[in-house]
Amino acid sequence: xxxxxxxxxxxxxxxxxxxxxxxxxxxxxxxxxxxxxxxxxxxxxxxxxxxxxxxxxxxxxxxxxxxxxxxxxxxxxxxxxxxxxxxxxxxxxxxxxxxxxxxxxxxxxxxxxxxxxxxxxxxxxxxxxxxxxxxxxxxxxxxxxxxxxxxxxxxxxxxxxxxxxxxxxxxxxxxxxxxxxxxxxxxxxxxxxxxxxxxxxxxxxxxxxxxxxxxxxxxxxxxxxxxxxxxxxxxxxxxxxxxxxxxxxxxxxxxxxxxxxxxxxxxxxxxxxxxxxxxxxxxxxxxxxxxxxxxxxxxxxxxxxxxxxxxxxxxxxxxxxxxxxxxxxxxxxxxxxxxxxxxxxxxxxxxxxxxxxxxxxxxxxxxxxxxxxxxxxxxxxxxx
Numbered sequence: 001x002x003x004x005x006x007x008x009x010x011x012x013x014x015x016x017x018x019x020x021x022x023x024x025x026x027x028x029x030x031x032x033x034x035x036x037x038x039x040x041x042x043x044x045x046x047x048x049x050x051x052x053x054x055x056x057x058x059x060x061x062x063x064x065x066x067x068x069x070x071x072x073x074x075x076x077x078x079x080x081x082x083x084x085x086x087x088x089x090x091x092x093x094x095x096x097x098x099x100x101x102x103x104x105x106x107x108x109x110x111x112x113x114x115x116x117x118x119x120x121x122x123x124x125x126x127x128x129x130x131x132x133x134x135x136x137x138x139x140x141x142x143x144x145x146x147x148x149x150x151x152x153x154x155x156x157x158x159x160x161x162x163x164x165x166x167x168x169x170x171x172x173x174x175x176x177x178x179x180x181x182x183x184x185x186x187x188x189x190x191x192x193x194x195x196x197x198x199x200x201x202x203x204x205x206x207x208x209x210x211x212x213x214x215x216x217x218x219x220x221x222x223x224x225x226x227x228x229x230x231x232x233x234x235x236x237x238x239x240x241x242x243x244x245x246x247x248x249x250x251x252x253x254x255x256x257x258x259x260x261x262x263x264x265x266x267x268x269x270x271x272x273x274x275x276x277x278x279x280x281x282x283x284x285x286x287x288x289x290x291x292x293x294x295x296x297x298x299x300x301x302x303x304x305x306x307x308x309x310x311x312x313x314x315x316x317x318x319x320x321x322x323x324x325x326x327x328x329x330x331x332x333x334x335x336x337x338x339x340x341x342x343x344x345x346x347x348x349x350x351x352x353x354x355x356x357x358x359x360x361x362x363x364x365x366x367x368x369x370x371x372x373x374x375x376x377x378x379x380x381x382x383x384x
Contacts, residue, residue, distance in 0.1 A: 013071045204216075
């Protein structure tokens with residue numbers, strides 16, 4: 001068993017770390033405060049080849065593996081979660097379905113632009129009546145004269161409303177008639193940005209991730225060619241469950257990154273802040289908090305890397321990805337809370353990154369499947 005990163009993994013990690021500290025760190029607070037989408041940062045990530053890490057070079061990707069992707073996401077979230085979720089949603093939710101299930105024509109048309117960061121990809125799964133119960137999709141698509149006519153709505157969708165948004169892959173019921181839940185046929189469809197009948201609502205006012213794009217989508221007699229079907233008709237449920245498994249590795253890496261960033265900030269502050277004549281880092285209570293954070297971060301990081309390692313070896317990673325996602329989300333919340341506590345009153349001030357980390361952390365226990373869904377997935381995988 002080898003715990004050292006390969007040279008190419010270490011190089012990638014260091015490259016992303018340097019970019020995050022030099023390009024993202026200085027503007028993260030302003031982007032969060034003004035709720036401005038980080039176009040220049042996304043362009044820079046694209047130039048570094050970081051918008052398509054796990055996809056083959058023949059499609060414009062980086063030719064990397066899941067560990068490389070997890071390392072990059074972790075380093076981004078260590079500095080700013082808005083940028084990290086933009087990359088995550090684009091890569092594993094927006095681009096992955098096209099790569100895994102799309103036709104060769106769809107791959108040739110979209111992957112080069114997505115992997116370069118020229119265009120962003122999005123995934124339209126969640127609906128007002130289909131959150132944790134994702135199979136309860138109400139959006140419908142019917143074939144008419146060689147086109148899919150789509151009607152319905154999606155919510156909490158990332159990357160669909162920016163100036164560089166390119167395409168959204170949506171789930172829709174494609175069987176005729178109402179049918180019972182078990183009889184309904186769910187398929188995935190490609191809907192390019194700018195298609196008539198496809199509208200993006202106003203962005204949500206969120207607790208965190210303020211520099212990322214999240215908004216509702218609506219489809220009213222939106223027509224796309226029959227060829228925009230992604231993969232086999234009726235395979236949508238199986239497809240998006242697999243995509244969510246993959247996505248959990250990225251979101252779990254975000255949790256580790258945020259927790260590590262919170263620890264970084266807390267340790268630096270504790271060594272500088274003086275009370276009773278000495279740095280507060282010398283007080284046992286503060287040391288206990290820092291030590292506990294360090295232990296949890298390292299243990300969770302290894303769990304995330306294991307999930308990525310299993311995926312790269314084409315072994316079943318559903319259980320480990322769910323465990324990693326559950327563990328890392330809860331860790332991010334605790335680590336951010338402790339970091340704010342160590343900062344004292346300054347932790348409540350927006351100029352300090354831990355304040356932003358605190359707001360950004362909570363959604364990691366909700367998005368990509370709530371903690372309760374992860375527990376269900378884990379229990380089922382254990383045979384319960």
